[in-house]
Amino acid sequence: MTNHEPPDPSRGEWSTRKVFLVTLLVMFKVLALVLLARFDATQFVYAGF
Amino acid sequence: MPESLADLKFWLVALAIVVVMTVVRTPRTAWFGALNLGVLGFWLGWRVAAAAAAFSLALWTVLWFARRRRHPAQLARSPTIAVAALLVALFSLHKLNLEYASWLRPVWDATPGRVGATLLGLIGALSFSYVVLRAYDMAAGVLLSGTKLLGPLAAAGYLFPFHMLLSGPISAYREHAAADDAGPTSEPRRQVWLRAVNDITTGMLYKYVISEYMRIFAFGASGAICVESVLDMSYLFVYIFFDFAGYSRIALGLGRLLGIPTPENFRAPFSAKTLTEFFTRWHMSLGKFIQRNIYNPLQLHLVRRWGVKRAVLAGILSLLAGWLAVGLWHRFSLAFLCYGLAMSLWLWAEKMMRDRLLRRPWSRRPWAQWVSAVFGPVYVFATLTVMLYSISQELIRP
Numbered sequence A: 001m002t003n004h005e006p007p008d009p010s011r012g013e014w015s016t017r018k019v020f021l022v023t024l025l026v027m028f029k030v031l032a033l034v035l036l037a038r039f040d041a042t043q044f045v046y047a048g049f
Numbered sequence B: 001m002p003e004s005l006a007d008l009k010f011w012l013v014a015l016a017i018v019v020v021m022t023v024v025r026t027p028r029t030a031w032f033g034a035l036n037l038g039v040l041g042f043w044l045g046w047r048v049a050a051a052a053a054a055f056s057l058a059l060w061t062v063l064w065f066a067r068r069r070r071h072p073a074q075l076a077r078s079p080t081i082a083v084a085a086l087l088v089a090l091f092s093l094h095k096l097n098l099e100y101a102s103w104l105r106p107v108w109d110a111t112p113g114r115v116g117a118t119l120l121g122l123i124g125a126l127s128f129s130y131v132v133l134r135a136y137d138m139a140a141g142v143l144l145s146g147t148k149l150l151g152p153l154a155a156a157g158y159l160f161p162f163h164m165l166l167s168g169p170i171s172a173y174r175e176h177a178a179a180d181d182a183g184p185t186s187e188p189r190r191q192v193w194l195r196a197v198n199d200i201t202t203g204m205l206y207k208y209v210i211s212e213y214m215r216i217f218a219f220g221a222s223g224a225i226c227v228e229s230v231l232d233m234s235y236l237f238v239y240i241f242f243d244f245a246g247y248s249r250i251a252l253g254l255g256r257l258l259g260i261p262t263p264e265n266f267r268a269p270f271s272a273k274t275l276t277e278f279f280t281r282w283h284m285s286l287g288k289f290i291q292r293n294i295y296n297p298l299q300l301h302l303v304r305r306w307g308v309k310r311a312v313l314a315g316i317l318s319l320l321a322g323w324l325a326v327g328l329w330h331r332f333s334l335a336f337l338c339y340g341l342a343m344s345l346w347l348w349a350e351k352m353m354r355d356r357l358l359r360r361p362w363s364r365r366p367w368a369q370w371v372s373a374v375f376g377p378v379y380v381f382a383t384l385t386v387m388l389y390s391i392s393q394e395l396i397r398p
Helices: A016-039 A041-047 B008-023 B028-044 B046-068 B077-095 B102-110 B112-128 B131-143 B152-159 B173-178 B189-219 B230-258 B284-306 B308-330 B334-359 B366-390 B392-396
Strands: none
Touching: A016 B189, B008 B028, B008 B230, B028 B046, B028 B152, B046 B077, B046 B131, B046 B152, B077 B131, B131 B152, B131 B173, B131 B284, B152 B173, B189 B230, B230 B366, B230 B392, B284 B308, B308 B334, B334 B366, B334 B392, B366 B392
């Protein structure tokens, strides 16, 4: 409820370096999700997976 | 109604609709509305889709008639008030939590064909999924701000978007209506996809890994949440963030892929140095809704009526009204009413204090900035944890 808002850091076209790093990060997250689902299913079952 | 996005059916239909939306051009909102009803039918059943279509058509019809009669000099006040009253009544019915009232259960169950229970379920779905807030934003946008009225199909897409159905965020009607007129984005398509997949995977990690591990760590393997101390409340606070922000981030990613305006809901709220800043970063779409529909119009109205000499009083009253609405939005109860009242007073006191401190020359020095950056987030987290602890029993009640 104020007029000032924090800047959105995601605006603008990304540099090649940023694209590479985000791709790496996405791959890491997908791997983590898949591994957790495969070897430690308890939490996923609990979450409704 | 499934309460989790971790539903294979959901992701199958989401993928299908993303593929179709990549191909279609204009009008995007109408296409989305039609496809969205199909998604609701496949995911949640034809009754939900039919109820969504009927509600959208009814609201569109009322707004269409109200708009036809509208003239700049004589706004069709009676339909506007009728729509607002109906939406507030629907919202109030749900927020009174009647569906959980044990004394009413036999009454609902005894109605012929369990009509009462079905009706309560519908009212619950309308409010829980923020449909009423979107409907209000649409009515206010069309009748008061002159935003164009989308067709009934597009309205169904705005009111019941499948990716924002369970817990928001509350998209602005004006932005949704403008989606048809917006030209092609300058952002490369590859980058849009990468950002979307980044949002979805981050959201899934937040919601299904971090928040769930946190819940088990803090409240035990059963996962049953109970708050017996301020420490428990602090765990719950962080858990709520990861759960809600994770869900919102998944919705944001899907919105990017669909090309449908989906607002950001959280932006690193725990890094905020003041409570005022915190609420520009926490559940941002609700804050903006309150700002658009309560705070700004009320403040403007009061200043016009009383003059700028009483602008400060107008500001306080608008803040109070906005925060009472936020409090009651959680639930119609005395505890949440007091929460809204306390929060508005606290924010006002904080603003007064900050205004005074910022006038001092030393407040711009590096050491003062450093102290603010380090202790500000601690102050925000501690204050909110204690405030939430005082209403914790109300907070965790279903």
